[in-house]
Amino acid sequence: MMEEDKLLRFHERLKDFVSKHLNLFLNIVGILALLILLGFGYNYYSKKKEEKAFAELFSLLKQGGTEASLLSFAEKNSNTEAGRLALIYLWNSALNRGDANSILKLAEKLEKSLSSQGKVFVNYAKAKTFEEKGDLDTALKIYESISKEAGHIKELLYLDLIRLKEAKKDKKSAANLAQEFLKNYGNSTLAGYVLAKLKELSGS
Numbered sequence: 381m382m383e384e385d386k387l388l389r390f391h392e393r394l395k396d397f398v399s400k401h402l403n404l405f406l407n408i409v410g411i412l413a414l415l416i417l418l419g420f421g422y423n424y425y426s427k428k429k430e431e432k433a434f435a436e437l438f439s440l441l442k443q444g445g446t447e448a449s450l451l452s453f454a455e456k457n458s459n460t461e462a463g464r465l466a467l468i469y470l471w472n473s474a475l476n477r478g479d480a481n482s483i484l485k486l487a488e489k490l491e492k493s494l495s496s497q498g499k500v501f502v503n504y505a506k507a508k509t510f511e512e513k514g515d516l517d518t519a520l521k522i523y524e525s526i527s528k529e530a531g532h533i534k535e536l537l538y539l540d541l542i543r544l545k546e547a548k549k550d551k552k553s554a555a556n557l558a559q560e561f562l563k564n565y566g567n568s569t570l571a572g573y574v575l576a577k578l579k580e581l582s583g584s
Contacts, residue, residue: 447482471483475505487509503526523537
């Protein structure tokens with residue numbers, strides 16, 4: 381009898397618990413289901429948005445899209461790969477033309493949408509542009525700012541830094557950079573050039 385009473389009380393407590401928390405449980409399940417549906421919906425929407433953006437971009441390029449129309453497209457589709465591609469296309473065209481002002485303006489836009497490594501390449505080109513314009517201080521500042529994340533262009537970056545330090549009459553810093561290069565990249569194909577430059581900087 382006692383066992384039956386215990387079982388009965390257990391069922392009653394279970395029923396009370398379920399009745400009290402059923403709405404909460406159903407709400408949680410409903411929210412989870414909604415989040416899953418929203419996730420699928422967002423992925424579908426994103427895919428469709430990308431497809432539409434790329435179709436528009438290809439149409440623009442096929443029509444020989446002007447710089448203004450491509451820039452407008454890129455701004456309108458800034459959160460899509462197609463929008464980023466339009467910016468890269470414009471930036472590459474500016475590089476080929478040697479249009480320093482456009483390169484710098486587009487570089488600022490690209491920096492906001494690219495990965496960290498992509499930003500390094502953009503900033504490297506930006507530094508080159510400032511250097512060609514004769515603004516060595518700004519170029520040097522940008523070169524130095526990307527030195528830690530330079531990756532594949534690290535060796536070239538050393539040469540740029542050595543060149544600018546030398547141009548600014550800071551031969552000691554240039555020589556130190558050359559020594560650092562030889563220590564880190566002694567087997568590089570550029571090592572011979574850097575060694576010769578070090579001797580020149582050291583006056584030997």
